Structure formats: structure tokens, C-alpha cells
Amino acid sequence: xxSFKYTPENEAKFQEYASRYPKIDSCMLPALWLVxxxxxxxxxxxxxxxxxxxxKSPMQVYEVATFYTMFNLKPIxxxxxxxxxxxxxxxxxxxxLKAYIKETLGLEPGQTSADGLFTFxxxxxxxxxxxxxxxxxxxxYHGKLTKEKLEKIIWECKNDN
Amino acid sequence: MITKIVSKNFDIPNSHKLEVALANGRYSSIDKLxxxxxxxxxxxxxxxxxxxxxxxxxxxxxxxxxxxxxDERPRYLIVNGDESEPGTFKDxxxxxxxxxxxxxxxxxxxxxxxANHAYIYIRGEYKFFIDRLNEAIQEAYKAKIIGDTIxxxxxxxxxxxxxxxxxxxxxxxxxxxxxxxxxxxxxxxLKPHGKECEWFYGDPATVNNVETIxxxxxxxxxxxxxxxxxxxxxxxxxxxxxxxxxxxxxxxYELQYGNKMIDFLNEVGGGMLDGKKLKAVIPGGTxxxxxxxxxxEKAVLDYESMWDIGSTLGTGGMIVIDDSACMVEVxxxxxxxxxxxxCGQCTPCRxxxxxxxxxxxxxIEGCGSSNDLQTILDVCETMNGKTVCVFAPAVKDIIAxxxxxxxxxxxxxxxxxxx
Numbered sequence: 001x002x003s004f005k006y007t008p009e010n011e012a013k014f015q016e017y018a019s020r021y022p023k024i025d026s027c028m029l030p031a032l033w034l035v036x037x038x039x040x041x042x043x044x045x046x047x048x049x050x051x052x053x054x055x056k057s058p059m060q061v062y063e064v065a066t067f068y069t070m071f072n073l074k075p076i077x078x079x080x081x082x083x084x085x086x087x088x089x090x091x092x093x094x095x096x097l098k099a100y101i102k103e104t105l106g107l108e109p110g111q112t113s114a115d116g117l118f119t120f121x122x123x124x125x126x127x128x129x130x131x132x133x134x135x136x137x138x139x140x141y142h143g144k145l146t147k148e149k150l151e152k153i154i155w156e157c158k159n160d161n
Numbered sequence: 162m163i164t165k166i167v168s169k170n171f172d173i174p175n176s177h178k179l180e181v182a183l184a185n186g187r188y189s190s191i192d193k194l195x196x197x198x199x200x201x202x203x204x205x206x207x208x209x210x211x212x213x214x215x216x217x218x219x220x221x222x223x224x225x226x227x228x229x230x231x232d233e234r235p236r237y238l239i240v241n242g243d244e245s246e247p248g249t250f251k252d253x254x255x256x257x258x259x260x261x262x263x264x265x266x267x268x269x270x271x272x273x274x275x276a277n278h279a280y281i282y283i284r285g286e287y288k289f290f291i292d293r294l295n296e297a298i299q300e301a302y303k304a305k306i307i308g309d310t311i312x313x314x315x316x317x318x319x320x321x322x323x324x325x326x327x328x329x330x331x332x333x334x335x336x337x338x339x340x341x342x343x344x345x346x347x348x349x350x351l352k353p354h355g356k357e358c359e360w361f362y363g364d365p366a367t368v369n370n371v372e373t374i375x376x377x378x379x380x381x382x383x384x385x386x387x388x389x390x391x392x393x394x395x396x397x398x399x400x401x402x403x404x405x406x407x408x409x410x411x412x413x414y415e416l417q418y419g420n421k422m423i424d425f426l427n428e429v430g431g432g433m434l435d436g437k438k439l440k441a442v443i444p445g446g447t448x449x450x451x452x453x454x455x456x457x458e459k460a461v462l463d464y465e466s467m468w469d470i471g472s473t474l475g476t477g478g479m480i481v482i483d484d485s486a487c488m489v490e491v492x493x494x495x496x497x498x499x500x501x502x503x504c505g506q507c508t509p510c511r512x513x514x515x516x517x518x519x520x521x522x523x524x525i526e527g528c529g530s531s532n533d534l535q536t537i538l539d540v541c542e543t544m545n546g547k548t549v550c551v552f553a554p555a556v557k558d559i560i561a562x563x564x565x566x567x568x569x570x571x572x573x574x575x576x577x578x579x580x
Contacts, residue, residue, distance in 0.1 A: 025344035
């Protein structure tokens with residue numbers, strides 16, 4: 001038995017998902033998303049819990065959770081900066097933004113700041129190429145970025161406590 | 162140059178709200194739809210020559226005809242909104258500005274293929290767009306537009322469920338997408354010898370792109386002739402073309418097929434940013450062979466013309482590259498993407514992407530040799546046509562085309578950048 005448990009609201013959401021598919025197997029991704037929305041990341045305990053929910057073995061949940069890159073397999077900072085690095089964003093200055101994040105927050109891709117405030121990831125195309133260069137901050141897109149705009153966004157994050 | 166069919170309502174304020182959508186002609190095709198037999202709808206779509214807008218460009222009507230005759234098995238429509246091809250950001254405009262057009266298209270398609278449940282698979286990054294579409298679906302359920310009856314009067318059941326992906330490019334491949342909805346890793350399936358429909362839990366299913374489905378209501382309403390009057394004889398209709406990179410007006414614009422690419426770049430895209438010169442264009446997402454500036458002058462935006470010049474139209478998402486960009490770095494960026502996104506199922510793809518990535522990394526780090534370019538081309542050839550899906554051939558298309566067309570730049574880079 002695992003120590004993780006859905007909140008009653010998420011349990012209700014899970015039951016709603018379960019009613020939408022011909023088989024419970026399809027609830028794998030929705031169930032993992034609910035875990036991540038609740039905890040911010042997907043822990044091994046939560047994977048065991050999901051396995052019980054979708055009637056799979058923990059290993060099968062693990063292989064799915066590790067295949068899809070959006071599931072965080074370790075805790076992340078309060079503000080998750082995902083910088084797009086693919087072609088259009090690179091041409092429009094994503095590398096300068098990466099250097100700027102390194103300079104101001106001291107973070108390389110994959111790192112979380114010591115105060116737990118920021119996690120920085122480099123990600124592949126986010127489908128916002130017309131707004132290049134862009135970041136996704138906690139799943140909200142910010143496009144047509146310059147250093148100044150990014151500075152302002154980071155400042156707002158720092159003062160959002 | 163711009164022709165608005167799918168994007169007709171995009172500029173109307175609050176166009177995503179049901180009330181506004183209804184006032185602007187959404188769901189107006191439904192009454193006509195239910196005067197037609199399902200096979201008549203399919204025949205009309207076949208006659209219209211509507212082609213899949215997700216990249217392949219396969220004819221849509223013949224795809225629907227692959228569904229087996231109606232029996233006791235459930236039937237499904239699966240809408241592909243994974244949209245992960247770099248340079249492509251068109252489906253999200255439909256989610257954002259006209260989700261009810263998509264729902265209307267789903268009703269039409271479900272009637273044609275006699276499916277009662279539609280799943281819309283959307284990439285996980287599109288959280289905002291998923292929420293927007295879910296709101297529209299809830300509105301439609303509440304207004305009894307969908308559900309156990311259609312528009313509260315037609316006896317046909319359509320349920321719509323949005324399925325959020327988890328950030329895997331390969332799930333845009335239709336069989337990987339179904340695997341993903343079945344709760345597994347997104348590994349593409351082996352393809353059958355003959356043509357057949359897709360199978361969701363062993364039951365018949367059709368997979369179509371979001372934009373393709375959104376083009377259907379117009380065909381139902383105005384008939385095939387209403388669609389074929391646009392575009393070219395073999396590529397009829399319109400498509401949402403996207404443009405990104407160093408141009409003045411990056412964005413998504415709906416055009417008829419058959420326009421010249423250079424006119425699109427200059428007139429709609431606004432031309433290059435000040436002081437930049439056009440060097441190359443990747444025409445339809447990074448899976449298409451690159452075009453040099455001279456080839457761009459000749460390129461025409463329809464499937465056949467693009468094939469004639471050795472590339473493809475793909476998703477219509479053009480990435481413009483200017484003369485300040487180093488093609489070795491562009492190639493490195495693109496192969497990093499594919500190396501990251503290869504699902505790892507087939508050895509030639511999993512290892513080949515890694516090898517090319519390492520070879521180009523060596524060149525950039527100053528350890529390249531003149532033999533490296535031939536090695537890259539050899540690896541590309543080894544990857545081509547030996548895998549379950551078209552991911553590896555796409556890698557070959559783009560990487561081999563960059564290396565061949567910009568070979569002198571690679572040679573100079575290797576020569577001038579030796580450690």
C-alpha cells in the first residue's frame with residue numbers, strides 16, 4: 001500500500017475520467033496528471049497508487065511516467081521555467097536567454113535553485129514558434145521575449161510570495 | 162492572398178464562446194448534415210479532395226471509406242491535436258479562437274463514419290488551449306448540441322473527450338497516439354500490408370488532424386464544389402500556413418494552395434527583419450527537406466509542386482533561416498530534437514539519431530574531420546526505410562538535405578574550427 005492518496009476532488013475527477021473511456025487502461029495519463037497537479041511531481045509511491053487505480057503493475061506505470069517528458073520525477077521549484085530551444089527559438093535568441101538565466105539565477109538546465117523558488121528546464125518545441133523566443137512558466141506561455149521582459153518575469157516570480 | 166474558411170471567425174472578439182459562435186454561423190451545417198446519409202457525407206468529402214493537414218497530405222474521404230461496415234462493435238473518431246512538429250502552431254489557433262468549429266467538424270465526421278465517441282488528443286504543453294476547448298465542450302453539452310442527441314433534435318449520440326498528452330513528439334504519429342490513449346508508451350505500431358482503418362482497443366477508429374476535421378463543416382454546407390473552387394486541381398482548398406523565424410510578421414495565415422512561397426514570405430510574412438537576408442526555409446516543420454534561397458524563389462505551396470522540387474509541404478509551418486545563422490548549428494539543433502524525441506523502439510532510429518548528434522557535436526567542438534559528412538550521409542541512409550514509422554526517414558530527409566545543400570559551409574566550419 002502506498003502513502004499517497006488523491007484528494008476527494010481529484011478522486012471525483014478520476015472517476016469522471018474513468019467513465020469516459022472503454023477501458024480503465026486509458027486513465028493512465030489522466031491519473032498521472034492528477035498526481036502531478038496535486039503534488040507538483042510524481043513520486044514512486046504515487047506511481048504505486050496509480051497502478052492500483054488503473055489496474056496495472058507499478059512497473060507499467062513507471063515505464064509510462066518515464067517515457068513522457070512532462071512528468072517531473074523529482075520535486076521541482078515553485079516556478080518552473082521551461083525555455084524552448086528548438087530551431088525558431090534558437091534563431092530568435094533562445095541561447096541568449098539561457099545565458100541570462102545562468103547569469104541571474106545561476107541555473108543550468110535541469111537544476112533547481114537552493115531556495116526552491118525556481119527550476120529551469122530546456123525543452124523542445126512548444127508550438128509557439130511565431131512568438132519565438134518563448135518560455136513556458138508553470139504552463140503559461142510567455143513569448144517574444146527579450147532579456148528585459150524575462151528580467152521582469154523573474155522579478156515578478158521573486159516577489160510573488 | 163489570404164482566404165479565410167477555417168479561420169473565418171478567428172478575429173471576432175470572444176469567438177470561442179458558444180453564443181458568439183452561434184451568431185457567426187457555427188453549427189449551421191448540422192441541419193443539412195442530417196438530411197444526408199453517412200455515405201453521402203463521405204462521398205462529398207472524397208469529391209472535395211480534402212487532404213489531411215497534419216503533414217502527410219493523404220486524402221481524407223478515402224481514409225473514412227476504410228472504416229468497416231457498421232456492426233455491433235463501437236466505432237471511434239480520434240482527433241490528432243498533438244502538433245509537436247517544430248515550426249507548427251496552427252491547431253492551437255483553432256482551439257483558442259474557434260473551438261466550436263472543431264466540435265461542429267467532429268459531429269459531421271462522427272455522422273459520416275458512424276462513430277459515437279470522439280477523443281481529441283492534445284499535447285500536454287497546451288494546458289491553456291486544453292482548458293479553452295474543455296470549456297467549449299462543456300458549453301456544447303449544456304446546450305445539448307452534443308451528448309445523447311445532436312442539437313437536441315437529431316437522434317445520434319456524440320460524446321467528446323479531451324485527452325492530454327505528456328510531452329512526446331512521437332505521439333503525433335497516429336498509431337503511437339492510439340497507444341498513448343490506451344495508457345501505454347507512445348510506440349508506433351507495425352503497419353498492415355494493405356490499407357485499413359486504425360484500431361482502438363481492437364475496435365475500428367479513424368484518426369484525423371484537427372484542421373482537417375475543422376474543414377469538414379464547410380464542405381458539408383457548401384458541397385464539394387464550394388471547396389474545390391479554391392486551391393489547385395490536385396490540392397484543393399485552403400490550409401493554415403505558419404511562418405516563424407526572423408520575419409516581420411510571424412504567425413498563422415490561411416491561404417489557398419498554389420501560392421508562391423516567396424510571395425507568402427514577403428507579402429504576408431512581411432519580409433525579413435531589417436538587415437537580414439534570406440538563406441533557407443524549412444518548409445513544413447523540421448521533417449521536410451530544407452530549401453535554399455534559390456529554391457524558395459521557385460517553390461509553390463501545394464503538395465505536388467513541393468514534391469517536384471524535392472521537398473514536401475508537411476504541416477505548412479515554415480521556418481525561415483537568415484544569413485547570420487550557422488547551418489552546422491541549425492543541424493545540431495534539429496538532430497538534438499530528434500535524438501531527444503526518438504521513442505527508442507527501433508535500433509536504426511534510436512542509435513542513428515544519437516550517432517549523428519555526436520558527430521555534429523564533434524564538428525562543433527573542433528574535432529571534426531572531412532570524412533564526417535560522408536559518415537552522416539551513410540547513417541542517414543541506414544536509418545531510411547528500416548523502421549516502424551516515418552520518424553527516421555524524416556530525420557534522413559532534413560539532415561541529409563542540410564548537409565548536401567550547405568556542404569561548403571560544413572567543410573569551411575571543419576577546416577576553420579580545428580582544435
